[in-house]
Amino acid sequence: xxxxxxxxxxxxxxxxxxxxxxxxxxxxxxxxxxxxxxxxxxxxxxxxxxxxxxxxxxxxxxxxxxxxxxxxxxxxxxxxxxxxxxxxxxxxxxxxxxxxxxxxxxxxxxxxxxxxxxxxxxxxxxxxxxxxxxxxxxxxxxxxxxxxxxxxxxxxxxxxxxxxxxxxxxxxxxxxxxxxxxxxxxxxxxxxxxxxxxxxxxxxxxxxxxxxxxxxxxxxxxxx
Amino acid sequence: xxxxxxxxxxxxxxxxxxxxxxxxxxxxxxxxxxxxxxxxxxxxxxxxxxxxxxxxxxxxxxxxxxxxxxxxxxxxxxxxxxxxxxxxxxxxxxxxxxxxxxxxxxxxxxxxxxxxxxxxxxxxxxxxxxxxxxxxxxxxxxxxxxxxxxxxxxxxxxxxxxxxxxxxxxxxxxxxxxxxxxxxxxxxxxxxxxxxxxxxxxxxxxxxxxxxxxxxxxxxxxxxxxxxxxxxxxxxxxxxxxxxxxxxxxxxxxxxxxxxxxxxxxxxxxxxxxxxxxxxxxxxxxxxxxxxxxxxxxxxxxxxxxxxxxxxxxxxxxxxxxxxxxxxxxxxxxxxxxxxxxxxxxxxxxxxxxxxxxxxxxxxxxxxxxxxxxxxxxxxxxxxxxxxxxxxxxxxxxxxxxxxxxxxxxxxxxxxxxxxxxxxxxxxxxxxxxxxxxxxxxxxxxxxxxxxxxxxxxxxxxxxxxxxxxxxxxxxxxxxxxxxxxxxxxxxxxxxxxxxxxxxxxxxxxxxxxxxxxxxxxxxxxxxxxxxxxxxxxxxxxxxxxxxxxxxxxxxxxxxxxxxxxxxxxxxxxxxxxxxxxxxxxxxxxxxxxxxxxxxxxxxxxxxxxxxxxxxxxxxx
Numbered sequence: 001x002x003x004x005x006x007x008x009x010x011x012x013x014x015x016x017x018x019x020x021x022x023x024x025x026x027x028x029x030x031x032x033x034x035x036x037x038x039x040x041x042x043x044x045x046x047x048x049x050x051x052x053x054x055x056x057x058x059x060x061x062x063x064x065x066x067x068x069x070x071x072x073x074x075x076x077x078x079x080x081x082x083x084x085x086x087x088x089x090x091x092x093x094x095x096x097x098x099x100x101x102x103x104x105x106x107x108x109x110x111x112x113x114x115x116x117x118x119x120x121x122x123x124x125x126x127x128x129x130x131x132x133x134x135x136x137x138x139x140x141x142x143x144x145x146x147x148x149x150x151x152x153x154x155x156x157x158x159x160x161x162x163x164x165x166x167x168x169x170x171x172x173x174x175x176x177x178x179x180x181x182x183x184x185x186x187x188x189x190x191x192x193x194x195x196x197x198x199x200x201x202x203x204x205x206x207x208x209x210x211x212x213x214x215x216x217x218x219x220x221x222x223x224x
Numbered sequence: 225x226x227x228x229x230x231x232x233x234x235x236x237x238x239x240x241x242x243x244x245x246x247x248x249x250x251x252x253x254x255x256x257x258x259x260x261x262x263x264x265x266x267x268x269x270x271x272x273x274x275x276x277x278x279x280x281x282x283x284x285x286x287x288x289x290x291x292x293x294x295x296x297x298x299x300x301x302x303x304x305x306x307x308x309x310x311x312x313x314x315x316x317x318x319x320x321x322x323x324x325x326x327x328x329x330x331x332x333x334x335x336x337x338x339x340x341x342x343x344x345x346x347x348x349x350x351x352x353x354x355x356x357x358x359x360x361x362x363x364x365x366x367x368x369x370x371x372x373x374x375x376x377x378x379x380x381x382x383x384x385x386x387x388x389x390x391x392x393x394x395x396x397x398x399x400x401x402x403x404x405x406x407x408x409x410x411x412x413x414x415x416x417x418x419x420x421x422x423x424x425x426x427x428x429x430x431x432x433x434x435x436x437x438x439x440x441x442x443x444x445x446x447x448x449x450x451x452x453x454x455x456x457x458x459x460x461x462x463x464x465x466x467x468x469x470x471x472x473x474x475x476x477x478x479x480x481x482x483x484x485x486x487x488x489x490x491x492x493x494x495x496x497x498x499x500x501x502x503x504x505x506x507x508x509x510x511x512x513x514x515x516x517x518x519x520x521x522x523x524x525x526x527x528x529x530x531x532x533x534x535x536x537x538x539x540x541x542x543x544x545x546x547x548x549x550x551x552x553x554x555x556x557x558x559x560x561x562x563x564x565x566x567x568x569x570x571x572x573x574x575x576x577x578x579x580x581x582x583x584x585x586x587x588x589x590x591x592x593x594x595x596x597x598x599x600x601x602x603x604x605x606x607x608x609x610x611x612x613x614x615x616x617x618x619x620x621x622x623x624x625x626x627x628x629x630x631x632x633x634x635x636x637x638x639x640x641x642x643x644x645x646x647x648x649x650x651x652x653x654x655x656x657x658x659x660x661x662x663x664x665x666x667x668x669x670x671x672x673x674x675x676x677x678x679x680x681x682x683x684x685x686x687x688x689x690x691x692x693x694x695x696x697x698x699x700x701x702x703x704x705x706x707x708x709x710x711x712x713x714x715x716x717x718x719x720x721x722x723x724x725x726x727x728x729x730x731x732x733x734x735x736x737x738x739x740x741x742x743x744x745x746x747x748x749x750x751x752x753x754x755x756x757x758x759x760x761x762x763x764x765x766x767x768x769x770x771x772x773x774x775x776x777x778x779x780x781x782x783x784x785x786x787x788x789x790x791x792x793x794x795x796x797x798x799x800x801x802x803x804x805x806x807x808x809x810x811x812x813x814x815x816x817x818x819x820x821x822x823x824x825x826x827x828x829x830x831x832x833x834x835x836x837x838x839x840x841x842x843x844x845x
Contacts, residue, residue, distance in 0.1 A: 043547050044702045046742045060741050065547040080741070084704075087738040091707035115731050116711050125700065144542060144700075147525060149710050151700030
């Protein structure tokens with residue numbers, strides 16, 4: 001067993017498990033988008049980034065990929081982490097404003113504004129469908145095509161796939177398209193209508209203060 | 225062909241080669257590196273061959289092609305032995321004179337010598353040229369002395385001695401100790417201690433291991449890997465074979481950028497020849513050690529220069545990086561322990577084995593040992609391939625080796641490390657070039673491009689250019705890199721178009737820091753360096769663009785206007801005829817006027833005006 005500290009709590013974990021798995025086991029919530037316990041971790045959304053201090057230096061790592069090591073100290077909700085997560089969600093909402101999954105995560109973390117020009121994409125390119133198709137359905141009918149901003153999920157050569165069985169697993173696992181945000185705000189904007197569901201903590205501290213639903217709303221310090 | 229089986233075989237071969245080669249025989253060495261080729265050195269080589277044939281001098285004069293000499297600014301470069309006269313910008317019509325005067329009579333053709341633009345002194349020999357005088361070139365020294373397509377040239381200058389020495393007299397541990405003691409670090413930009421990497425790979429569990437040479441150099445303005453691969457491919461192979469022996473690998477891969485056809489040709493020839501002589505293949509130098517190298521060509525993706533993306537590409541997968549929390553020395557290519565080094569790092573290995581760790585450790589600074597190979601480009605007088613000891617101040621590189629800024633322009637910034645590096649301002653020119661100091665200044669050593677910029681460069685536009693490059697070259701896997709670079713580019717483009725708002729700069733800073741901290745691989749983590757460093761050192765230029773809507777350098781088209789100076793315009797009408805927008809009006813012999821509403825700021829008129837009458841103004845004065 002490997003000993004480590006997550007958010008100040010001494011925990012034990014088996015060798016080979018990732019920080020995210022250990023945190024989940026101990027009930028510490030870390031937000032994710034491209035992670036699914038049944039699929040190979042991919043490390044694309046970067047929402048699960050946490051701070052790891054291995055005794056030599058503190059650095060940001062993707063918790064879904066980082067294997068636990070003896071003696072590391074993990075902080076899942078530092079100010080730096082929350083700031084980055086907010087920015088990632090801001091970037092994602094600017095790309096896909098109509099996804100309820102994204103809007104909910106944004107409300108939870110307390111994102112108040114989107115400062116980029118709004119686009120109207122559906123896909124967040126998390127790759128869950130690609131991995132689902134290849135790893136669980138044994139098909140591999142879809143994959144990523146293109147680089148950078150031209151990247152998309154598509155069948156080879158954009159033709160109807162002969163190996164796709166129309167099983168729908170890709171649609172089942174998609175976190176972005178299935179649930180559309182039907183908030184009071186006009187489509188294509190930051191919604192925050194569901195904000196009332198999770199009451200926001202008004203007091204601000206430098207670190208996460210509760211272990212129930214670690215949204216991180218209490219983390220950011222007041223702006224000077 | 226007799227294979228080299230014992231150390232004695234190599235000595236015999238070398239001695240017989242040296243016996244055949246008279247060092248006092250007149251010789252011509254013509255640079256056929258990419259830079260000189262572009263300037264017509266193939267024609268010069270042909271002219272030499274024709275001229276020598278015409279005079280029936282084939283036996284008396286040796287004519288050979290070499291790789292890049294380094295002084296690309298002054299190509300085609302020709303060196304005449306045995307006295308080593310250095311001729312520059314040689315054209316085919318100069319050849320007859322060189323043969324009759326220099327080769328036959330030993331006289332110097334003065335008009336082909338290099339003139340120092342500062343002192344006006346002519347340099348007769350290569351070592352007198354200021355560009356070379358200030359350099360230390362252990363790795364590049366042989367570029368101009370050997371024909372890269374001929375293994376015997378490499379053997380004649382002492383090549384493959386290090387390999388034979390390492391395999392026959394040193395244990396694997398001793399080799400790794402030597403490399404570790406020398407302080408050699410990864411010259412691809414990462415700067416990881418090479419010896420430690422080898423040791424970790426050697427100690428990693430697994431019977432099958434791999435070595436990889438990274439020749440996927442893709443930075444705009446960098447050509448140091450390319451020149452080395454084209455000019456001295458055997459030095460890279462020799463380093464890789466020694467490394468493979470030390471680590472216990474039996475297969476090596478050379479990953480080559482798709483756009484380097486000449487490097488591919490030279491390396492493939494070199495590999496074939498090395499196999500012929502038994503330096504590659506089974507039972508190398510009768511030691512029982514088997515090793516071979518395969519070349520993999522890239523598909524044109526910049527991100528494949530990143531080690532894990534490169535490995536994915538060799539495996540036949542999409543060229544995407546993965547998290548390296550488990551290092552490639554433990555699980556790399558096909559999940560086997562893999563040592564990946566840049567080709568420049570590999571080329572240093574034979575030198576260290578031959579000369580010893582102490583010799584190497586003496587060059588450079590306390591933490592960065594040895595020499596750095598850089599491509600010096602931009603607005604300097606002497607562009608080219610340079611090699612200098614680590615720790616040389618930037619100022620010395622730009623002014624002594626580079627010969628200063630072109631024309632009477634003022635220096636503005638120097639960009640090191642390509643798109644991943646940052647822009648360093650004049651007040652930091654004292655900075656020594658090593659891994660740590662450049663990192664502290666917000667830049668990095670990177671793949672070895674040094675781009676010098678003068679006062680006519682707009683730093684906001686520079687940041688925009690590199691972001692545009694990275695936006696297309698990001699693999700798009702992780703959100704911060706894909707979306708973040710896109711948005712940074714969006715903000716900066718708005719600024720250059722005069723649509724920037726003050727709060728944009730704050731957002732830009734915040735976004736850049738997120739991309740740096742949260743991205744998956746080195747590409748994303750270093751992508752914001754240009755933005756962060758220009759924001760740090762050239763904030764006034766951003767402010768001028770955003771607040772005053774001014775581009776002081778006169779680059780951003782939406783923020784500038786062209787106008788014609790009253791006193792200087794002679795009314796010749798050249799600009800009027802050339803203007804594609806018909807934006808210039810005027811009568812002959814009277815000052816012309818540019819209609820700003822029609823003008824697209826293409827700059828054709830300015831380039832054509834011989835009276836320097838067309839000026840740029842920015843902002844409302």
